[in-house]
Amino acid sequence: MSEMHAIQHRNFGDPAEVLEVVSLPVPQPGPGEVRVKLLAATINPSDYGMIGGSYGRLRELPAVAGREGVGQVDALGPGVSSVGVGARVRFPEGGAWQEYACLSASDLVLVDATVPVEQAAISFINPPTAYCLLTKMIDLKPGDWVLQNAGNSAVGLSVIQMAKAMGLKTISQVRREELVETLKSMGADQVVLEGSGWPKQIKELTGGDPVRLALNSIGGESASDQIKALGENGTQVTFGGMVGDKVRFPTRFLIFNNVRLVGFWWDKFCKTQPAEAVNEVRDAVHRMMREEQLKLPIAATYKLSEIKDAIRHDKNPRLGKVLLKP
């Protein structure tokens, strides 16, 4: 075991063109470090932004792609006693699409082994984003209505399930008719079709209650519809995840209805908030996964070496995450 697979890119660009499966030496943990073996990694919308060069923070090239995965400690460097071989941990973030990586033992993020491995793999970006959107932007009370587009995305499905657990009500915008019943079976209160003129029916959808929060990861018409549907003093949050279309809206909603438009970026939250705040979010996500209040579907699993097939699958209509395993 001296060589391992890694998915690398030497340039920013279309993943189908710039990604290559390469063999790299298996890294050896130095003093104070541990080596982590990958159990499962995810493909996230933001991976495309990071590989493509449009994301808010980029890696130095050549870079191993991928941001999110779960692994287990596989070897300890000299002087490490705080953790043992076999411990379940977050796979190092700076390149999750490879079989092994080393990091300082003090930077480890431990994951409770009672969280299913495939759920744990998905637990570090989308569900924490959903949790923050529902708890950190405005003060929501049980019974309040939350609107979101991309209702079938991993953030969208997390919002539906978390909102249910919190006593909030959701309206999810989707592009495909067949998703309506699927999302309802997962706990969605209302599901509407994009482009159907649904904002005109907003009062019937909510029984006359105002929509207080709208979550946008798409932009364009989908986001404009949200602005029209928001109640007085409503908030629209645009968040990282998809590289969205431009938002276009008549200013009268801001002026006369006091709607406000803000952003949220989980990466920035992690960078600017105290560690306890970040841990609190992560713990809440893992608790919900353990208690099966949150269970995200897996669309398919591919080997690292099948990355191009995996990305093709990911870009087609699907429900659930595409996972990568060694």
Added chain:
Amino acid sequence: MSEMHAIQHRNFGDPAEVLEVVSLPVPQPGPGEVRVKLLAATINPSDYGMIGGSYGRLRELPAVAGREGVGQVDALGPGVSSVGVGARVRFPEGGAWQEYACLSASDLVLVDATVPVEQAAISFINPPTAYCLLTKMIDLKPGDWVLQNAGNSAVGLSVIQMAKAMGLKTISQVRREELVETLKSMGADQVVLEGSGWPKQIKELTGGDPVRLALNSIGGESASDQIKALGENGTQVTFGGMVGDKVRFPTRFLIFNNVRLVGFWWDKFCKTQPAEAVNEVRDAVHRMMREEQLKLPIAATYKLSEIKDAIRHDKNPRLGKVLLKP
């Protein structure tokens, strides 16, 4: 003196078509009321919205047009002792384009007679809006940069002069080259031409400091440019006044730069804030006018009966307010 001139409209529509000069009986103050005689009224951008039917609140028809003016108490109804004939007051807001109007003595807004009459006429909508934009939206410190479009509007000129008095720095966007020097002579720190690609030079304009607040009453490209020029965590406020074009912006600024977009509407502030808060704003404006920190130019003065000429003048390029006098 039994008949007076008033500018009325029976339908919502283009002011050039729907406004009529009519003769109405001079009203007599009832018990507890006073009659106010108009000294000077203004034409505001929001008058066009109210006459046209697009504004956030509309009057019952037929309606006397106009929202803002200053007058003096001219007759007292039975039982009024709290105010005397001759007192300078705000002209009743529900139809300022008429020679006389009555209102309850308890609703009077007194205006210090040391404020010049023409400045007082302009003091109830645009300068309070400017004052709130600079003091109520975010916590600005001396030396902070504020960006605004429509720099030559009454709000824009108020922002320039108030910012100067508060130690803030301003960048004003204008459409006409000849306004650059005019605005600088009134205290503007930087003046840029719309459509010139100025956001690329933002660091040179501010000496590298971030722009913390952008004030938008135009929308469209002008507002998108502001979003690009705002620093991290910056706020754009869209406010009542002009009926703006749609705003179109790439969502990355909200996500990665944490820019937020909010609205402000002086009418709503007056309706939702305690009377002391509204009075504090009005007092601050009148103090600045009295001390000549704030002095708004008058473009022209017309008689009420010349309303169509006045509106024509108002709609052409100009600097300063068009006033109406009896």
